[in-house]
Amino acid sequence: MLRYRSIHSIKRTQNIVFASVFRRNITRISPSISDILTKHNIEITEDDLKHDFKEPLISHLRKRGLIETCVNEEQLRKDVETKSLGLYCGADPTAKSLHLGNLLPLMVLLHFNLRGHRIYPLIGGATGEVGDPSGRSTERSSMRDDIRKDHIERISQQFLNFFINAIKYGKTRNPEINNLQIGSQELKNNKEWWQNMGMLEFLAIYGKHIRVNQMLSRESIKNRLTSEQGIGFNEFTYQILQAYDFYYLNKTFNIDIQVGGNDQYGNIVAGVDLINRMRKVEESKFANEVYGLTVPLLTTSNGVKFGKSAGNAIFIDKELTSSYDVYQFMYNTTDEDIKKFMYKFSLLPTTIIDKIIDLHNTDKKVRLGQRILAIEMCDLIHGDGEGLSNYIISEILFSRNDIRGNFKADDVLDAFAKQNLVKDLSKEQLFSTNIVNILHEVSGGEKSKSEFKRMIKGGSIYIGNTKEGKITDSDYSIKADDLIEDKLLLLKAGKKFYVVKAI
Numbered sequence: 001m002l003r004y005r006s007i008h009s010i011k012r013t014q015n016i017v018f019a020s021v022f023r024r025n026i027t028r029i030s031p032s033i034s035d036i037l038t039k040h041n042i043e044i045t046e047d048d049l050k051h052d053f054k055e056p057l058i059s060h061l062r063k064r065g066l067i068e069t070c071v072n073e074e075q076l077r078k079d080v081e082t083k084s085l086g087l088y089c090g091a092d093p094t095a096k097s098l099h100l101g102n103l104l105p106l107m108v109l110l111h112f113n114l115r116g117h118r119i120y121p122l123i124g125g126a127t128g129e130v131g132d133p134s135g136r137s138t139e140r141s142s143m144r145d146d147i148r149k150d151h152i153e154r155i156s157q158q159f160l161n162f163f164i165n166a167i168k169y170g171k172t173r174n175p176e177i178n179n180l181q182i183g184s185q186e187l188k189n190n191k192e193w194w195q196n197m198g199m200l201e202f203l204a205i206y207g208k209h210i211r212v213n214q215m216l217s218r219e220s221i222k223n224r225l226t227s228e229q230g231i232g233f234n235e236f237t238y239q240i241l242q243a244y245d246f247y248y249l250n251k252t253f254n255i256d257i258q259v260g261g262n263d264q265y266g267n268i269v270a271g272v273d274l275i276n277r278m279r280k281v282e283e284s285k286f287a288n289e290v291y292g293l294t295v296p297l298l299t300t301s302n303g304v305k306f307g308k309s310a311g312n313a314i315f316i317d318k319e320l321t322s323s324y325d326v327y328q329f330m331y332n333t334t335d336e337d338i339k340k341f342m343y344k345f346s347l348l349p350t351t352i353i354d355k356i357i358d359l360h361n362t363d364k365k366v367r368l369g370q371r372i373l374a375i376e377m378c379d380l381i382h383g384d385g386e387g388l389s390n391y392i393i394s395e396i397l398f399s400r401n402d403i404r405g406n407f408k409a410d411d412v413l414d415a416f417a418k419q420n421l422v423k424d425l426s427k428e429q430l431f432s433t434n435i436v437n438i439l440h441e442v443s444g445g446e447k448s449k450s451e452f453k454r455m456i457k458g459g460s461i462y463i464g465n466t467k468e469g470k471i472t473d474s475d476y477s478i479k480a481d482d483l484i485e486d487k488l489l490l491l492k493a494g495k496k497f498y499v500v501k502a503i
């Protein structure tokens with residue numbers, strides 16, 4: 001039963017009753033998102049919170065659209081519910097930062113981790129030197145050693161931060177996660193085992209178990225063989241390196257599952273094959289089955305690869321892509337893609353996502369779905385509260401909705417403080433002089449007083465973010481009423497906002 005309606009259809013009195021009933025359940029969720037849900041009368045019940053964890057994990061991941069192919073699915077469905085499994089997913093240090101496209105396999109690791117399984121993100125310190133031909137039509141250009149090292153350090157840190165943050169984020173979206181026994185997380189670098197491997201040793205022990213005809217039949221190789229440029233021996237042998245990684249990790253750390261993008265299918269299967277062949281040779285008896293999982297290649301409804309904006313990747317490193325840009329990117333999601341992306345990247349209960357989407361569909365212009373999706377993505381990557389801050393900033397910049405009454409003064413101050421855009425001024429100072437002096441002061445002398453006077457004449461100075469706040473008199477002095485919650489003053493000069501904290 002849907003216990004919510006569009007805000008437009010609820011009478012004020014009803015609204016208050018609903019809100020107070022709902023708040024009991026919702027307050028256990030972060031205000032970053034619960035305030036919006038409450039405002040739209042979306043109730044979260046205990047059943048909603050428990051629902052996803054009652055589903056068998058593989059079914060749940062399929063429902064969330066996180067699985068494209070699954071090697072040995074039938075057995076995996078059983079093992080995942082009864083055993084503690086280890087999973088790994090690798091990324092080569094080809095760029096300074098992971099990007100949104102890399103997050104999908106990490107979400108699979110995350111869901112397993114929440115249910116107690118061990119996860120091992122792996123940085124390809126060794127494989128990065130060779131270059132994966134998967135999904136590429138041309139050869140990778142080589143990279144300087146010092147640059148690769150720098151990438152390795154950065155991506156290793158991003159891996160660790162991602163999982164720490166994503167789990168924290170998860171707890172703010174579903175308190176049920178606090179009751180779970182979360183699995184361990186350990187970072188690996190395949191340079192660790194490759195740097196001591198001798199070529200002779202490798203060929204003698206493993207070479208004969210790796211079949212060249214199978215290597216030639218992989219999609220990524222076939223395409224390149226027929227290309228004019230051909231394929232270098234390094235890229236041709238890449239799949240062996242990844243196959244051996246899986247074998248080594250399975251034998252040494254009991255890692256049972258490799259997760260990757262759909263273009264990694266060939267490399268993952270190569271690993272499963274090598275493990276099975278070596279087990280026969282080594283006569284290992286009690287070993288578990290091994291598994292491969294690939295996630296779909298994410299494309300948008302416009303047919304472009306997800307995670308790129310004007311051809312550039314959206315990075316998870318804040319210094320390369322600000323969280324505000326992540327928000328804007330996700331806010332531009334088409335209506336058709338919202339559910340798909342929310343299922344994949346949010347840890348909100350799926351029943352709540354369904355309610356959000358139903359409500360979104362009643363009035364798409366409101367862009368409720370885009371807003372929540374953008375908040376979810378920012379909070380997942382950069383921490384709870386980031387999304388709300390960006391939501392507030394973009395509402396102030398682009399919307400005519402009065403922020404007074406819609407946002408708490410502290411949240412607005414917090415949002416702008418993150419961008420270093422809040423200026424503290426004492427109330428005595430604020431109330432004792434005219435608006436031109438205040439503007440001059442808060443702009444840091446960026447514009448002269450006469451320029452501000454001219455702007456007032458031209459009608460482009462406002463208090464607040466609505467038309468009603470237009471200032472027409474250069475001698476106007478700020479009143480207590482102009483402050484929001486007695487502490488926030490928002491000034492708009494042309495396209496620019498100045499945020500003042502009255503102390």
Ligand SMILES: N[C@@H](Cc1ccc(O)cc1)C(=O)O
Pocket residue numbers: 089090091092122124127132190241242243245246264267
């Ligand atoms: N080949 C993977 C990275 C990787 C490297 C080593 C592995 O063992 C696993 C995965 C990629 O390019 O995305």
